[in-house]
Amino acid sequence: MLTLGDERREYLAGALDDHYLPEQPDEFFKYWMEEALKKEPYDPTACVLSTANENSVPSSRVVLLKHYQQNEYWFFGNRESRKGKELQANPVASLLFYWPKLIRQVRIEGRVEELDFEKAKEYFLTRPEEARAASLASDQGKEIESRSDLEKKYNIALKELHNHPNVIPKSWTGWKLKANVYEFWQGREARLHDRIMYRKGESNWIRKRLQP
Template sequence: MELADIRREYVKGGLRRDDLPADPLVLFEAWLKQAVDAQLPDPTAMTVATVDENGQPFQRIVLLKHFDEKGFVFYTNLGSRKAQQLKQNNKISLHFPWHMIERQVHITGVVEELSKREVLTYFSSRPKESQIAAWASKQSQRLTARQALEGKFFELKQKFLAGEVPLPTFWGGFRVKINSIEFWQGGEHRLHDRFLYHDKTEQWEIDRLAP
């Protein structure tokens, strides 16, 4: 298998300057809806990139749970690697890889921790098994075997069998306040369309980028 020979053409359409709304969230919402309507697997899945104290980047997949003019929201264990790195360096990058519809969205920004009220509201809406899993997993910590994780989950499931699952003190979320957002639409002959929204004061500046 020659990896260099793996390629395809992008033929699903273009993106023109006249197509762009003044507010990038209007376009993001439209693209996300189209990703959902196209029945893409996990359309809200996004790559979250952070950097540790040595400048080493890390990436992982996280699910987007809400977005509005205030930013993009996701939840996590506050003891996790990403959460600890964001406490040291609040700069972040998000990436939505909607390959099947030949689109990508890339966001840069800074995070702020969500309030306990926001976290509790979302945590209470999760399925009970997911709530218990949040208690069972010490995210990013070394694990001797999967059986240890499953055993802890079963133990907690019995403990919370008849009642509500309380919000763990170590579980929370972040809001990404947008600095820039780029929309990428695949084009024929690798002539992709890229538009970058950035430097918002009273309104967003929009630049076309070379593919």
């Protein structure tokens, strides 16, 4: 049996002292994201998106955060995928960021809406050609017989892009999660971690410190 019980380390990368906690959670997020962009070596914008279907069965996957503004968090993908269907049936979700070098975790929860087509299109057209061809070629989540069938679809999509550079896959979309709960977690020595939670009230954000 393989045991991971000895995989321990001390968490000594920062502190959330009461006197410098921001009033606004999106300012807090910006501050941490900017630090993660400088210090985390891989995919600092990657986060785990969790959704649930109409029977409350959960599912999670990594997506890349592409934009944030005023408590809105934008990500992109395929409307016909599992996440797309679940978000349609049950438009609530959570995003989870884990930044191991900084020993930080951020949880964000809220309602999700599809972005306007123009926004989804605008972002799609900024993607490199290979990424656009891959999205055009892929019916995300549907079974395919072989890798070579997938590569054939990709080559057809590349040709199509050469002839029509502005083509968008018909199920391409983006979503915005409108945050109503945040939790910022900073790992600290002796497992006495800091946890700061924000919940959206009627007119302001209510901030609490939680026990680790």
